Amino acid sequence: MSLLEVRSLKKRFGAVEVLCGVDLTLEAGEVLAVVGDNGAGKSTLIKHISGVHRRDSGDISLDGKPINFESPKQSRGAGIETVYQDLALADELSVGANIFLGREPTRRWLGLLPVIDRQRIQQETQRLIDSIESQIPDGASTVAGLSGGQRQAVAIARALYWDAKVVILDEPTAALAVMERENVIKLSRMLASKGVGVIYIGHNLVEILEVADRIAVMHRGRIVHVTRSDDTTQEELIKYMTGYSERQGHAA
Amino acid sequence: MATHDANLSPGRRMKIPAATKTRHLRKWGLPVETLVLGLTLLLWIVMSISTSTFLTSNNVVNILRQVSIDSIIAFGVLFPILIRGIDLSVGSVVALSGVVCATLLTMGLPIPIAIALTLVLGVAIGSLNAFSVYRLGIPAFIITLAGLQAFRGGAFLVSDGTSVFGLPKALSAFARAEWLGIPSLFWSMLVIGLVLHFILSRTRTGRYMVAMGSNHESARRAGINIKRIVFFAYIVSSVTACIAGMLLMARMSIGSPTAGVAYELNAIAAAVVGGASLFGGRGSVLGTFIGALLFATIANAANLLGIDSFWQMVATGVLIAAVVYVDNLHKRRQSGMK
Numbered sequence: 001m002s003l004l005e006v007r008s009l010k011k012r013f014g015a016v017e018v019l020c021g022v023d024l025t026l027e028a029g030e031v032l033a034v035v036g037d038n039g040a041g042k043s044t045l046i047k048h049i050s051g052v053h054r055r056d057s058g059d060i061s062l063d064g065k066p067i068n069f070e071s072p073k074q075s076r077g078a079g080i081e082t083v084y085q086d087l088a089l090a091d092e093l094s095v096g097a098n099i100f101l102g103r104e105p106t107r108r109w110l111g112l113l114p115v116i117d118r119q120r121i122q123q124e125t126q127r128l129i130d131s132i133e134s135q136i137p138d139g140a141s142t143v144a145g146l147s148g149g150q151r152q153a154v155a156i157a158r159a160l161y162w163d164a165k166v167v168i169l170d171e172p173t174a175a176l177a178v179m180e181r182e183n184v185i186k187l188s189r190m191l192a193s194k195g196v197g198v199i200y201i202g203h204n205l206v207e208i209l210e211v212a213d214r215i216a217v218m219h220r221g222r223i224v225h226v227t228r229s230d231d232t233t234q235e236e237l238i239k240y241m242t243g244y245s246e247r248q249g250h251a252a
Numbered sequence: 253m254a255t256h257d258a259n260l261s262p263g264r265r266m267k268i269p270a271a272t273k274t275r276h277l278r279k280w281g282l283p284v285e286t287l288v289l290g291l292t293l294l295l296w297i298v299m300s301i302s303t304s305t306f307l308t309s310n311n312v313v314n315i316l317r318q319v320s321i322d323s324i325i326a327f328g329v330l331f332p333i334l335i336r337g338i339d340l341s342v343g344s345v346v347a348l349s350g351v352v353c354a355t356l357l358t359m360g361l362p363i364p365i366a367i368a369l370t371l372v373l374g375v376a377i378g379s380l381n382a383f384s385v386y387r388l389g390i391p392a393f394i395i396t397l398a399g400l401q402a403f404r405g406g407a408f409l410v411s412d413g414t415s416v417f418g419l420p421k422a423l424s425a426f427a428r429a430e431w432l433g434i435p436s437l438f439w440s441m442l443v444i445g446l447v448l449h450f451i452l453s454r455t456r457t458g459r460y461m462v463a464m465g466s467n468h469e470s471a472r473r474a475g476i477n478i479k480r481i482v483f484f485a486y487i488v489s490s491v492t493a494c495i496a497g498m499l500l501m502a503r504m505s506i507g508s509p510t511a512g513v514a515y516e517l518n519a520i521a522a523a524v525v526g527g528a529s530l531f532g533g534r535g536s537v538l539g540t541f542i543g544a545l546l547f548a549t550i551a552n553a554a555n556l557l558g559i560d561s562f563w564q565m566v567a568t569g570v571l572i573a574a575v576v577y578v579d580n581l582h583k584r585r586q587s588g589m590k
Contacts, residue, residue, distance in 0.1 A: 092533035101470070113455075
C-alpha cells in the first residue's frame with residue numbers, strides 16, 4: 001500500500017480543464033519530484049492534496065484511507081504539510097513562533113489563564129534547529145532578518161516537527177542562492193530518510209535529478225511520464241515536459 | 253529565471269549576525285521606544301531644572317491624569333493597527349459613550365448598570381466595525397471614518413446638542429481621588445494597560461494578531477481563526493474608547509458631545525511614535541504609553557513656558573515625522589536588502 005494515492009483526479013476551472021485524470025502514488029521515505037512547464041497543472045495538483053482546492057472527480061487516499069479535505073487545516077491535521085513557494089512566514093514573529101504558529105503549546109498562568117508556553121517553544125525550537133544543522137542562528141530571532149535559505153529551513157523545520165507523513169515542497173529553491181539550494185536538497189533528503197513522503201515541485205532539472213528518487217512529468221493536466229531518476233536524463237525529461245515525445249508518438 | 257539571478261547575491265547571507273545582535277534590543281521593544289523614552293526623560297529633566305512649576309506634585313498629578321485617558325484610547329487603537337487595520341472612530345466613541353452614560357445616569361439608573369450598558373454599546377460598535385471590515389470587505393479606514401462622523405452625530409442627537417449635567421457626586425469624587433499619591437485615572441490606565449499587555453505578549457490571541465498583521469496569508473494557512481481576531485481587535489478598540497469616554501465624563505462631571513475631538517489622531521500618533529507600524533505586526537502597549545507620555549509632557553511644558561499652542565502643534569507634527577523616519581532607518585539597516 002502506498003502512502004499517498006491519487007487516482008483519476010479531475011478539475012475544471014470554468015472552461016479550462018486543468019487536471020484531466022491524474023494518477024500518482026507516493027511511497028513513504030521517497031522524494032517524488034513533479035516537474036512540468038508553467039501551466040502544466042503542478043500547483044493545482046498539490047493544492048488538491050493540501051486541501052486548498054476541491055476536486056470535481058477522482059480519489060485521493062492517505063495510508064489507504066480515502067480523504068476529502070475541505071480546508072488546508074484538515075489536511076495538516078491528517079499529516080500533510082505544505083511548504084509554499086512564498087514560504088508564508090510572519091516576519092515580525094520569531095523562528096520558534098513561526099514553527100508553532102496556530103499550534104502553540106499553552107500552560108495555565110497562576111493555574112487559571114491559558115498562556116503560551118514560551119519556554120517550551122524555545123527549547124523545542126533549539127533542539128529542532130540543532131537537529132537539522134540549518135544555520136538558523138537562534139530560535140528567538142525574528143524571521144525578518146533571515147536569508148531566503150534560512151527561511152526555507154524554518155518552513156521545513158515546521159513540517160518536520162509536526163511529524164508530517166507527507167511534505168509538499170512547492171518550488172523550494174526558486175528564490176535561493178546556489179549555496180542555499182544545496183542545503184534545501186539536503187533537508188529534503190533528510191525528511192525522506194525519516195520516513196516522510198516528499199513531493200518536490202520544481203523546474204530546475206539538474207536539481208531535480210539530484211534530489212529525487214522518482215520523477216513524474218506533467219504536461220497539460222496529465223502525468224505523461226514517471227521514471228526513476230537514475231534511469232533518465234535531462235533531455236528525456238524535457239521531451240516529455242514540452243510534449244515533444246507525445247507528438248512524435250502520434251506521428252509514428 | 254531573471255528572479256533567480258537577482259537573488260544569487262551572497263549579500264543575503266551576511267545578515268545573520270545583525271539579526272542576532274538586535275534581538276536583545278528587540279526583546280525590550282527598542283530602539284525607537286528608547287529614543288522616545290529618552291526624549292521624554294530629557295524633557296522632564298530640563299523642565300525640572302529650568303522651571304519651578306514643573307516638578308510640583310500638583311503638576312505631575314496633572315500630567316498623569318492627562319496621559320491616562322490619552323493612553324487608554326491609544327492602547328485600544330493599537331489593536332486594529334497591529335492587524336494592519338485602523339480605527340478612526342474612537343474620538344467620537346469617547347463623546348458618544350460619555351453622553352450615553354451621562355444620560356442613563358440622569359435617568360436615574362444605578363452607576364454599575366449605566367457603565368455596563370455603555371460597555372455593551374462599545375462591544376456593539378466594535379462588532380459593527382469588525383463586521384464591516386471582515387464580512388462586507390469595507391476598508392477599515394473608510395468604515396471607521398464613517399463611524400467618526402456618525403457617532404459624533406449620535407452624541408449630539410442623544411444629548412440634544414448640549415452637555416448632559418447632573419451626574420452623581422460619586423463619579424467626580426472617583427475622578428479626583430488619589431491612592432498612594434497616584435490619581436485614580438492613572439491606576440485605571442495601569443490596570444487596562446497590564447491586561448492588554450498580557451493579552452498581547454502571552455496569549456495565543458495576541459500572537460495571532462501579530463501574525464495576521466505581519467503576514468495575513470501565513471496566518472490563514474496556519475489555521476488561525478481570522479474572523480475571531482478581527483472582531484477581537486475592533487471590540488478592544490471600541491470598548492477602551494468607551495472606558496476612556498466614561499472616565500473623561502467623570503473627570504469633567506458632564507457628558508459632552510464635543511469631547512474627544514481629534515483624539516483618534518493623538519492615539520494613533522502615540523502608538524506610532526511608540527514603535528507601532530501602520531503596516532501591521534509591530535507595536536507594544538509599553539511603547540504606546542511612552543508615546544502618549546511624550547505628547548502629554550510636551551503639551552504641559554508648552555503651557556508652563558507660555559509657548560503658543562500653535563507652535564506646540566507644529567512641534568508635535570515635526571516630532572511624529574522625525575521619530576518614524578529614524579525608526580525606518582533602523583529597520584532598513586536591520587532587514588538588510590529589503
